[in-house]
Amino acid sequence: MDAMRKQLDVLMGANRNGDVREVNRKYYDRDVCRLFLSGLCPHELFQLTKMDMGPCPKVHSLQLRKEYEEENEKGVDNYDRELEDAIDRLIVECDRKIGRALRRLEDEDAKAAIAISVSEVTQTPEMLELSKQIKQKLKEADQHVIRGPTSCPVRALEEVEELRTTRADKQSILLLDAFNKDRASLPQPLPNPPPLAPLPVAAPDPHIQEMINEKLKKAEDLGEMGMVDEAQKALEEAEALKKLPARQEPVLDSSKYTAADVRITDQKLRVCDICGAFLSVYDSDRRLADHFGGKLHLGYMQIRDKLAELQVLWYNVSHSSIPILS
Template sequence: MDAFRKQLDVLMGANRNGDVEEVSRNYYDRDVCRLFLAGLCPHDLFQLTTDDILQLSKQIKEKMAEVDAFDFEGRTDDKIKAQEVVEELRAKRADMQATLLLDAFNKDRASLTQPAPPQVAAVPPPAPPDARTQEIINEKLKKAEELGEQGMVDEAQKALEEAEALKKENSTPKKDVYQLFAEKVRDNKQLESRWAIMQETRVEYFRGKDFNAFIKNYPEVREILGPDKDLEVEDIVNTLLTKNLVIRCDRVMKTVRPGKKKLSSWPAHLEIHNEQVFTENDGFYAWMFLKRRTLWQTVLSFVWPLFALAVCLFPVYPYQCKIVVLYSCAGALLFIVSILLLRAAIFGILWVLLGKRVWFFPNINAEETTFRELVRFWPEKDEGERPKWTSRLFYALVALLVILLLRHHAPDEAARARYQKKVSNIIDDVLEWSPKLAISGMIEKHTGANITEESNYTSRAASSHVPPSTKAKASEVGSDTDIEANLDEAQDSEYADDTRSNEA
């Protein structure tokens, strides 16, 4: 009853009957509880505390004092009896607290508004077969009876099985025509669509005006809808929205970005629109069902793990296979870097000379795009404002200065030869490595370490008996080696100087 009264108070007000005098109060009035305003109302904090519980607590405290006294006096029997009484009192207090807690819980639950139980939609019975199908089923059954009377059991059983198959085929629920329509329209390449990010999810979407033009240019797709094929485009899309096959979206950035003249025709980030109705003007609609997996996607799902395994097993490939993989990867990397440098050079030249922003392969650096958009060659239309000639001249001078600095600090021929030799040695080590050589090298290294330790021990023992003249000769040999290294560096520097003089 209290719960219904509180609900009426919320809906109609406490003075719904006109018998309650409404009093306006302020938080600083004397009759307003300060503790309640601060969230420290004793009534709420001590809901499980009553006079009976307080009396039990006092009795427990007194009995505990008696237990201590009996323990001090050495009266074991009395102490045990007192402890049993204490346990009984504690159990009684726990039961009373549990009862109060359950009452408080039920009271709070009753004060809450109970939601209406969900209405479970009844499963519609399977549609009866059409007249033609029912006629065929009746003929099959009649034929089975006649064959059974004639003693042809196998033929009669076959006719019954055919009749049952027709019944099951008719009772199987058919797919929604709008679901089939949405799948066919999505698979059709004539409806232009793009990919975008909506609520951290990658979705495929189309524009309302493109869908309207698509339906008008390709009316045969309406045939899937059956009796609804003559509906207007607006009614068809609204039905798709009702069945959650598509959802209306809106662009996240609703203002023109700096340097742009108008909003992007295909925004990269979307959000759900508040009004889920069809509109042709500036309306975006995202597909809400999973697209059927194509054959090549299924094949790739099996190929990628094999490719990763093949990459991990590269060190054990035969020499010829390593050569093919190395030059293929180097060629692909060189091709990609060349494209990036070439498109950057074309952009810089056209931007400085004409003030046009022209990016060939405009989506090559995009993170979220399809393969068809990734390899698109022609640039998009420049919608930004033309830059000033002063900024173009400034960036041209900066680029020229960077090129001159790089050319001045470029390595000479000797340095390039040394770098080339180092890289060649690294590549040869990778190509010539094999498990057999690695195992044999580990064994030779282990035996060589033992031999080195023995030779070091022998050399240290013999060095104490070597005359000073021998040590002097050894130092002379070391100095000769350093002199030869210095001569090699001097020859490299002379070779570099000669090269510069020839180029000049």
Template sequence: MIDIDEIILISSRVEQRASQSFNLTCWKSRQPRDDTTYRLKFTDPKVCKSFLLTCCPHEILSSTRMDLGECPKVHDLALRADYEQATKTKDYYYDIDAMEHLQSFITDCDRRTESAKKRLAETQEELSAEVAAKANKVHDLAEQIGKKLARAESLGADGMVEESMKLMEEVEDLRKRKASAEQEYRNSMPASSYQQQKLRVCEVCSAYLGIHDNDRRLADHFGGKLHLGFIKIREKLDELKKTVESRREKRREERELERNARFGEIADYDVTR
């Protein structure tokens, strides 16, 4: 049975989060730029190229548990607008800079994820292969529930009530399967061991997820700004990596042509003197 109150609560929470995010963005965009920023061009090395392409982790993960603080490079919406206008007539190859920035960031995050996994393996009670498989099944079903609930929130906030209700039906089916999986897991080990919180690390954002986490917490995680922010960063990185080699080659060729043209101008100047 789908809980209508749950649908209403989902929509209310999403609207509240969206309003807070919008207000924060508007406030930041209205802040006066200092004289140094005002004089900058978007081509200046001080300007964040990832920001110009709307994929700087400092901006995407702001106000989350992994807030990186202020970016060491300049973020300015006016400069982004200038860049977007300029790219209509010239290629600046800033996607290469952004890819290298995101690659470095994600590599560091993945390293921390592996370290967190090792710490868990050292501190948590070791499970047999059979029990571990049952625990993982509970984790997997819980993640599916959390993701679908988060998606239902998004659809409900967009006014797509029928689609949201359909997802909630799928959630109800997953809840039944999870309850059955939890029973199997519970029966496979002593009660004292079962009560211990079994954790694992989210592969996307490195957050800890517990086997006893309720649906609401999982939905908040998978629909939260931190997790969705990491998805955006990872997807952007994958997109940029597909073309980076050809883009680097094209940039190299273009720079070589520009150098040859400059040398030609110098040679012509020397001849005429």
């Protein structure tokens, strides 16, 4: 609820219901989020995912962002370096996770670690054009919030979701095609596989078995004495003991049992080099589309694009300031 309330505050202002006293803030105030002013706050990207950072403790306001951008164009303030440092830390940590995943796969299957680069397969000119359109629509939504009617940003955001869905579907088809080629190169199962080795039979606990035998002997003796009710009770106790979980004997030779026996499935995993998620070459197009349209993947995709944009910007600024020697 707090996250939804904050989103509405960004879109419509904290006083949207007329019950909150608006604070006359400036974009440079300490309680205003500088990362949001620069174009991207990581707290907004991963809500309800395993990377959820919780709501940002500082104020997000599109109106203040507009004021900041106007001053930034005049050369008054620039918070881009702070944003670059923040998202660079996230990407470094993600790349470390990807590196660990690749090393883990390489230990099991060297081919898996080098088989497919998800970004190379899915970043075609058509996908890049869709990403460009999404970025433009998001900018239009922000502009509509500042100066247009409420219905305009809602429609713009709906168009963004439609474009993202289209991009995710197309990316999934591209990756599925690459996975099919990768899968074709994998060793195929034998036409008549040998029968599975029998699973180990759980051995009964000797102490429980001894108690069961005693109860059965007692029931037999009571029956011979004509004590039917007591004999029946002893039999019921013996049956209850039989239902206790059997003691599991350790498997002495695991090589006798197949992967299926110990419930280990070989999924032929590949690592997404954008967000670090594991994907299987046996995934369906729907499963892959859900991945490409998921918040985690979209979030890391957005911060990687933003970092590249900032790095190009700083490169141009630094080189334009170098005096030309005649």
